[in-house]
Amino acid sequence: MAMAVYTEVSDDDLRSFVAQYDLGAVVSCKGIAEGVENSNYLLVTETGPFILTLYEKRVDPADLPFFLGLMEHLSARGVTCPLPVRGRDGEALRSLCGRPAVIVTFLAGMWPRRIQPEHCAALGEGLARLHLAGADFPLRRANALSLDGWRTLHDATHGRADAVKPGLAAALTAELAELERRWPADLPCGVIHADLFPDNVFFRDGALSGLIDFYFACNDILAYDVAVCLNAWCFEADGSFNVTKARLMLASYMKVRPLSAAELEALPLLARGSALRFLLTRLYDWLNTPAGALVKRKDPLEYLHKLRFHQQVRGIGEYGLTLPAGAA
Amino acid sequence: MAMAVYTEVSDDDLRSFVAQYDLGAVVSCKGIAEGVENSNYLLVTETGPFILTLYEKRVDPADLPFFLGLMEHLSARGVTCPLPVRGRDGEALRSLCGRPAVIVTFLAGMWPRRIQPEHCAALGEGLARLHLAGADFPLRRANALSLDGWRTLHDATHGRADAVKPGLAAALTAELAELERRWPADLPCGVIHADLFPDNVFFRDGALSGLIDFYFACNDILAYDVAVCLNAWCFEADGSFNVTKARLMLASYMKVRPLSAAELEALPLLARGSALRFLLTRLYDWLNTPAGALVKRKDPLEYLHKLRFHQQVRGIGEYGLTLPAGAA
Structure with missing residues (x-):
């Protein structure tokens, strides 16, 4: 903790x-x-x-x-x-x-320590409502932790990444290059939370009761926020991807804010970007947190594992959904 | 913190x-x-x-x-x-x-971050009330952190004490030997808090509103509890002893529960014992807390300084009081 x-x-x-x-x-x-x-x-x-x-x-x-x-x-x-x-x-x-x-x-509720499929369903709906409610927010804030920020973190960690895991530096370089080449430019944008991990989502009596910690919120691709949640909510502690949780989360999201074929198709790439983002920030913190600090460092390699998973995903069927007819 | x-x-x-x-x-x-x-x-x-x-x-x-x-x-x-x-x-x-x-x-109030003389006056009264209220408590618990416990901690830290400060091991050995020889046997005993530091005392609107953290409470010399508070409340951050705070604390205590001449006379020795107790437990924690632990280690040498102060005290006049007429 x-x-x-x-x-x-x-x-x-x-x-x-x-x-x-x-x-x-x-x-x-x-x-x-x-x-x-x-x-x-x-x-x-x-x-x-x-x-x-x-x-x-x-x-x-x-x-x-x-x-x-x-x-x-x-x-x-x-x-x-x-x-x-x-x-x-x-x-x-x-x-x-x-x-x-x-x-x-003060918000009533507790964040869920053990994620159940119903939590993921409620989260999907709540995330979509957040995206709709933010549509007419007039202020703007760029995402400091998108491609440019990843490049900065990549360069700041490159020399010592292999000390955490041999081969990590080269893997990060290759992944970032591919994301820079392929990152989508035309997807719907808006206000995203950008850090909607379980400890930022309160539940009470089984229902979502509030969202907290908006200090990474920014304007970016809405489906990227969905990808952040796929990574944060749908993997089990043993590293396995829980396709039931993913399907419930995506289906509940889409009942409130349908995802276009283009957004769905981009999801594996966005999930790779999200995995790289948390891999890089955790790696940076790992390398730069003094040993005696009062903050427990989070394991960067958890996100290397998630990145590997999304790299091998060949379609959103692996997230539990099927592309609408006519989509690529 | x-x-x-x-x-x-x-x-x-x-x-x-x-x-x-x-x-x-x-x-x-x-x-x-x-x-x-x-x-x-x-x-x-x-x-x-x-x-x-x-x-x-x-x-x-x-x-x-x-x-x-x-x-x-x-x-x-x-x-x-x-x-x-x-x-x-x-x-x-x-x-x-x-x-x-x-x-x-749940107790209302906050513990005082900057100790004022009025806090020490209120503390003295509260400590005396605690001692009176505990007088008829039927259960018994020995003080695990009195002479026997100090000997155990002394032996467990002796080999590495000089790594914290050269000469510390010999100083601890000499002090413990003297306390074992001179520790008083006839002073009034009862239930003591034994750890009444400022973060265990809540104030609200300037008045003492509650005491917490009774997990060192035990049966021991009542005046030893006073000595713990002298050490915990009456030194400034620069190490100087604030005789005004000590006088207010002792005078307020004595309005509720008068201290006998024998108790007053023993106070410098009891304060040395209290200083040794926190010096030893902090030293033990210092030597045994993993560097990455989520607990901030407290400086043992703060209590070496307090021990040195009480070693040179020649009478309770230096705590701001005068011995009653007829006392030694």
């Missing part, structure tokens, strides 16, 4: 901070073991529980209006996600302990 | 567990970054917030009836501390994920 609380907030600083809101006095504030990029606290005030987030150095403050605006936009359209709370001055984003900081609403 | 969540509880396991209580359904459960010895979760159910604790291997299950019974005993006598919640079967202690587990009540 990854965890991180980086910033120690003093009781005095917290009291002054919360006094800028109409939330009543602070009752309790505890660092929570969720979220690797930021410091998160469960803040209880006289009016209830909230999440206090301090943005650490991995989040660019210039991106915060996009992230916070998106959460407000999605909440207003019925997608349950943390809603930034505005202070008496009307501002949601302010500063605490020298860091950008926000208070957001 | 030390932190730890060791056990990952699945949503299914948690639901079955909570169903044994009259607490309503689970709304949320988040690992919290407090408590090094156990896995702690902030559990929100339909009836409110609670703390779920899973006892990891450093806690002996045979000691749990003492700890849980003590919290019930103290709560019933007006000492605000977590109260174990009993299930429908009347039991507070049960099992989750193969570990002993309890749900306790």
